[in-house]
Amino acid sequence: MKIEELKNIIEDNKLKWINLQLTDLLGIFRQVVISSKMFDEDAINLGIGKLDGSSVYGFKEIYESDLTLRPVLDTLRTNPFEINTADIITEVFDTFGTKRLETDPRYVAQKTIAYTSSFGYNSLTAAELEFYIFDEIRSWLRPLFSGFEIKSGSAGYDEKTNHSLTIKGGYYVPPPFDESIKIRSEISDLLQDFYKITIESHHHEVGGAGQGEINMQALDPVSTSDNIQRIKYVSRFVAHKYGKIITFMPKPISDDAGNGMHVHVSLWNNGKNAFYDINDDYAGISQEARYFIGGLLSHGKALSAIVSPTVNSYKRLLPHYEAPIFLTWSKGNRSAAVRIPSYHKNYERRKRVEYRPPDPSCNPYLAISAIILAGIDGIVKKIDPGDPIDENIYKMAESKLRELKIERLPSSLDKALDELLNDNEFLRPAFSQSLIELYIELKRKEIEKINRTISPAEFYYYANI
CATH class of the missing domain: 3.10.20.70 (Glutamine synthetase, N-terminal domain)
Incomplete structure (x- = not known):
């Protein structure tokens, strides 16, 4: 302009x-x-x-x-x-x-684009942004009185029960059970009409208490990150207009589905999708795609500190909620950290890698950049991702997990930061060392502050011990 x-x-x-x-x-x-x-x-x-x-x-x-x-x-x-x-x-x-400014997150994403281009690639990225729309959230944090309360007529968590959905019973439900469709539609309309963001779809997600998802068009990492921030910005305005509260918190309800932000990536070279191979019988992916996956799995533990960056993030990363906890890959398998969407086999334009651990509490500029840099490192070093796992990993016995050498993501933010401290060389093309150290320092302070707080669960389980 x-x-x-x-x-x-x-x-x-x-x-x-x-x-x-x-x-x-x-x-x-x-x-x-x-x-x-x-x-x-x-x-x-x-x-x-x-x-x-x-x-x-x-x-x-x-x-x-x-x-x-x-x-x-x-x-x-x-x-x-x-x-x-x-x-x-x-x-x-x-x-x-x-x-x-070295710590401007948008600058990190711009440097990631430049680094990717140095290998002849253009990256396309998109995100599935999940959230809950509640009637009310109240929280208290005082020395002698702390707790929280969520109200959601959609799931019967309120005196007023409308078309109640069960826990984890909301996936793809239509109105009148989908009570938030008007809000999601208005958010999507405003994003397209005013912000020129192409919204490909939206729907009610698994969570019964008004969980939704908005999917956007794939663009370069900077534009995708800009759009994620604007989606959050617009969503909060619209929810407020309807007297509701929207939250992108990774795990607001203990027994219901968490909010993820699955990130999709493809690399292109001279108009050709570098991840696509029509001759591959498994998932139609190239050797470059496999190496990219190898990089994600190799650096997955360190990535957690950036893509799952809150204490609450690790309450989402639990079995049986379609949230990945195992560092493995597969086609169409939602229990794996890396998934190759397999709706179509020979469809070059849509061939991509989906990284499932991220959640919407992350800084999108840093998270998307870190994912791409981990994948590029896999290509450069030709990291073998191992064989895909085409079964429900949640149900595997511990002996089989050890036999297949399947590793887990870190179980807490503290452990993820330890991993990032020991494995960050792959980030250096776009993340300065001072940025990484400062990020870890800020997150350590966040953990310390939260760990000082006594939770309602601790009183429930331990008051009469």
């Missing part, structure tokens, strides 16, 4: 305010609102000095906190919720605005 086009958009839409939006190291979406009168040529070329980096997770210390936001013009979109306002995604520049 040229500056003249931008000025015309501002005038034609009578824009008074511009939301400058960015994502911090932990994946939190942030914004500052500026007058459209400030949106001149200097603001576009030099950036806008409006960011205190010391107040943003993972950016700067208090003694070096002045950062600059440079708007990405092609991301300008009129805001459907605020009159005379537009949203634009920004890139974060270091003090004096002369170079990119």
Whole structure:
């Protein structure tokens, strides 16, 4: 987009305010609102000095906190919720605005694209974004009184029971059982009409208490990550309009399905899908795809710290909830960490690798980048993924798991961070060492803070011990 086009958009839409939006190291979406009168040529070329980096997770210390936001013009979109306002995604520049901030997550994704291109590949990525829509969430965290309460008429977790669904009984249900279809449809319409994000589908997911899923068109890693952040942003507005609360928390209900964010990746070279091989009898995938899978499995434990980045993430990664806990691969097998979707065999455009451990609490720029870098490392080092496992791994005996040398994902964030500390060389083309160390430090503090808190479950099980 040229500056003249931008000025015309501002005038034609009578824009008074511009939301400058960015994502911090932990994946939190942030914004500052500026007058459209400030949106001149200097603001576009030099950036806008409006960011205190010391107040943003993972950016700067208090003694070096002045950062600059440079708007990405092609991301300008009129805001459907605020009159005379537009949203634009920004890139974060270091003090004096002369170079990119190393811990800007969008910069990590851009470096991942450049690194992938150095091998002759263009990457296409997409994500399945899962969430719950509740009537109400209440939580308390006080020294003598802590707990939480969820209300959902959809699953009967309320005084008002509508068309109740059972635990794990919501997959693909139609209205009137699917009470959130209007909300998902409105979210999807706004994303397409205002934000130019192509939504391929949405549906009610497994969780009975109003769990949904939105699927997007595959794009490059930066655009996919931008879109994930905007989907969350729009979803919260729409849910609020209906008096509901939407949560992307990985495991909000102990006995129901968790929220995943399965990431799909394919690599392309001169218009050809590098993962496709028509002569492969198993799943129509190439040797390059197998090596890519080998990289994912080899680095899967370290990846967990980035793609499953909260304490709550590991309450999702349990057997029998279609959440993977085993580092193996297969076609169509949802108990494996890596799945080759097998709806069609000889369909080059749709041939891809699906990595299932991620959840929507992750920073998408970091998570998608880390997945691609792990896969590229597998291609470079020709890492053999081993034989696929075409059976329900949840039901395997421990003796067979040992015999097949099937490893598990880490069982906690603390263990995942240990793995990342010992295995991060594959990330270096896009993640600086200082970023990795800072990320681990922030997550260790998060664990410490949560571990100090006494949970309701502890009182339930231990008060009378």
